Amino acid sequence: MSSRLFTLxxxxxxxxxxxxxxxVAGQSRPPRPVVVKIELxxxxxxxxxxxxxxxxxxxxxxxxxxxxxxxxxxxxWLDSRNGTRFPDEPICASLRLDGxxxxxxxxxxxxxxxxxxxxxxxxxxxxxxxxxxxxxAHPSIDVSYVRELRRHLEKTDHSDPLDCPCSExxxxxKRRTIPDLVFPSEKVLLQLGAWQPDSEAxxxxxxxxxxxxxxxxxxxxxxxxxGQLVAGPGIRKPAxxxxxxxxxxxxxxxIIRPLFVQRSKSGDFSSPAIDIDEEALSKLxxxxxxxxxx
Amino acid sequence: xxxxxFGMIILCICATAAAQQRPIFDPDDFVNPHQHSGPVFIxxxxxxxxxxxxxxxxxxxxxxxxxxxxxxLYWGHVQIDYKHSEELAKDTPxxxxxxxxxxxxxxxxxxxxxxxxxxxxxxxxxxxxxxxxAATGGPEQPRVMLRxxxxxxxxxxxxxxxxxxxxxxxxxxxxxxxxxxxxxxYFRIGGYDVRGSLIYARSVRNGTTDDRSQNELAYMSxxxxxxxxxxxVRATLTxxxxxxxxxxxxxxxNPAFEAFWHDPKTRMNLHLVWSPLAARSGAEGWQNFHQxxxxxxxxPYVKLFRRTGQ
Numbered sequence: 123m124s125s126r127l128f129t130l131x132x133x134x135x136x137x138x139x140x141x142x143x144x145x146v147a148g149q150s151r152p153p154r155p156v157v158v159k160i161e162l163x164x165x166x167x168x169x170x171x172x173x174x175x176x177x178x179x180x181x182x183x184x185x186x187x188x189x190x191x192x193x194x195x196x197x198x199w200l201d202s203r204n205g206t207r208f209p210d211e212p213i214c215a216s217l218r219l220d221g222x223x224x225x226x227x228x229x230x231x232x233x234x235x236x237x238x239x240x241x242x243x244x245x246x247x248x249x250x251x252x253x254x255x256x257x258x259a260h261p262s263i264d265v266s267y268v269r270e271l272r273r274h275l276e277k278t279d280h281s282d283p284l285d286c287p288c289s290e291x292x293x294x295x296k297r298r299t300i301p302d303l304v305f306p307s308e309k310v311l312l313q314l315g316a317w318q319p320d321s322e323a324x325x326x327x328x329x330x331x332x333x334x335x336x337x338x339x340x341x342x343x344x345x346x347x348x349g350q351l352v353a354g355p356g357i358r359k360p361a362x363x364x365x366x367x368x369x370x371x372x373x374x375x376x377i378i379r380p381l382f383v384q385r386s387k388s389g390d391f392s393s394p395a396i397d398i399d400e401e402a403l404s405k406l407x408x409x410x411x412x413x414x415x416x
Numbered sequence: 417x418x419x420x421x422f423g424m425i426i427l428c429i430c431a432t433a434a435a436q437q438r439p440i441f442d443p444d445d446f447v448n449p450h451q452h453s454g455p456v457f458i459x460x461x462x463x464x465x466x467x468x469x470x471x472x473x474x475x476x477x478x479x480x481x482x483x484x485x486x487x488x489l490y491w492g493h494v495q496i497d498y499k500h501s502e503e504l505a506k507d508t509p510x511x512x513x514x515x516x517x518x519x520x521x522x523x524x525x526x527x528x529x530x531x532x533x534x535x536x537x538x539x540x541x542x543x544x545x546x547x548x549x550a551a552t553g554g555p556e557q558p559r560v561m562l563r564x565x566x567x568x569x570x571x572x573x574x575x576x577x578x579x580x581x582x583x584x585x586x587x588x589x590x591x592x593x594x595x596x597x598x599x600x601x602y603f604r605i606g607g608y609d610v611r612g613s614l615i616y617a618r619s620v621r622n623g624t625t626d627d628r629s630q631n632e633l634a635y636m637s638x639x640x641x642x643x644x645x646x647x648x649v650r651a652t653l654t655x656x657x658x659x660x661x662x663x664x665x666x667x668x669x670n671p672a673f674e675a676f677w678h679d680p681k682t683r684m685n686l687h688l689v690w691s692p693l694a695a696r697s698g699a700e701g702w703q704n705f706h707q708x709x710x711x712x713x714x715x716p717y718v719k720l721f722r723r724t725g726q
Contacts, residue, residue, distance in 0.1 A: 322561075389638025391650065391687075394445050
């Protein structure tokens with residue numbers, strides 16, 4: 123009798139706990155507007171076309187930005203994050219600066235004249251040349267990408283607690299330009315056939331620094347052409363020179379091979395992993411990838 | 417609770433039954449769960465042959481043809497496989513005489529302190545349950561996906577035994593059953609990734625002319641693959657301690673060298689594997705065996721199920 127009572131009690135507690143979890147998980151709070159103030163220092167402060175990427179969402183970027191008389195940039199963002207939000211949780215953001223980009227930074231809470239919460243960002247302009255990489259899939263298929271950039275001055279005495287690692291993602295169909303990529307600092311995974319970007323999913327590297335790891339592009343190590351963008355390791359097709367850049371056209375099989383060569387680096391020759399790539403890309407005939415500087 | 421009970425029942429069935437670990441013709445089937453957004457079902461066909469076939473660290477002393485049909489389901493972090501394989505080789509006739517009331521079989525099976533012979537060729541059924549888990553590779557390293565897998569296999573062994581004295585034939589219905597657990601491992605030494613698998617397996621053969629059992633504890637190190645033109649090559653090294661051969665401790669050293677080629681037109685994968693085996697037994701000490709296998713694998717049916725909203 124007592125064991126039945128015990129089972130019943132445990133069952134009831136479990137049910138109650140499960141329902142509470144469901145209620146909490148099911149709660150969706152409306153997005154909360156956040157006023158954003160940006161300070162941009164360095165030689166980029168005169169850039170006109172500025173895009174802000176909040177919380178790694180490069181699919182929904184903010185381009186409507188106004189500049190005040192003190193040179194600060196102002197915009198609004200809808201904080202729809204689950205769990206803690208601004209100002210209790212800082213926002214991580216970075217800027218695209220029409221030919222260059224910034225590292226990712228955390229917001230600091232401030233108040234404006236009307237005593238509203240303001241997310242304040244201070245960015246230093248990174249003047250390194252950035253690449254505009256256009257992906258054009260024929261015919262149209264789902265394409266995702268994940269770009270990752272480590273913290274600025276990570277593991278040095280000059281590291282700033284307001285720096286945050288960038289993991290910026292987007293999904294598109296057919297064609298899109300990935301703006302302001304800084305090679306070799308940024309790791310960009312192209313996930314052809316994927317409807318959702320996933321930083322832990324395998325993908326084709328757009329740029330590879332390591333000659334043993336396949337990637338679409340690399341910097342030449344040849345003495346005469348050192349530093350020029352060339353077709354990457356494992357890409358056996360020559361790239362074409364285009365105005366201010368390079369273009370490469372890859373057929374389906376030329377995409378699948380670098381993927382399984384990448385996987386083989388972990389000692390794995392998985393046949394089903396190849397089959398999944400073949401099936402996911404079965405509709406793709408070829409993809410054009412063009413990298414240019416502005 | 418029901419799942420746990422089901423698992424316990426399966427484990428109990430297997431403990432009384434049993435699996436050899438991966439035969440040479442079983443292709444790699446690791447799939448990072450992040451590679452597929454929905455469930456995946458794959459049917460695979462493997463056809464090939466081996467010279468000096470070795471089955472679970474036991475030499476067969478014959479050339480063998482083989483065929484395997486496998487069905488695999490990848491669902492989230494779970495993988496379930498059912499594989500049917502057939503090993504094809506010449507049957508060796510067995511005869512027996514009664515000496516002191518006990519049957520003595522010819523050809524004489526290896527002694528208990530020798531490296532056992534592989535079971536005779538035949539069909540084998542294998543079921544595998546695997547679970548993938550992402551381990552942190554360190555603050556600077558991406559997460560590493562590891563797989564933990566339970567393998568159960570069952571092989572019927574039917575033997576016709578001819579009496580030397582009377583010429584009459586009797587029939588033995590035996591079997592080999594095995595259970596195996598393997599866990600992927602990953603660590604870094606001196607800046608290098610070290611990947612491998614830790615394997616435990618128990619095999620029991622009974623109802624045959626050569627009843628044996630063995631427990632094995634093995635570590636297989638997988639070295640990074642390398643592209644040589646269109647071909648990928650890699651090496652593995654397995655070190656194992658196997659019971660039931662009169663020598664304790666490390667008694668198996670089994671490197672393997674594999675060349676792999678994927679044909680994009682036919683979607684077939686061609687494998688050429690050379691796998692020398694050094695095995696130590698109480699009776700013979702260290703002995704060397706060589707196994708070379710060539711096989712082709714092909715998936716005639718691949719289905720990627722898409723999640724709602726795609």
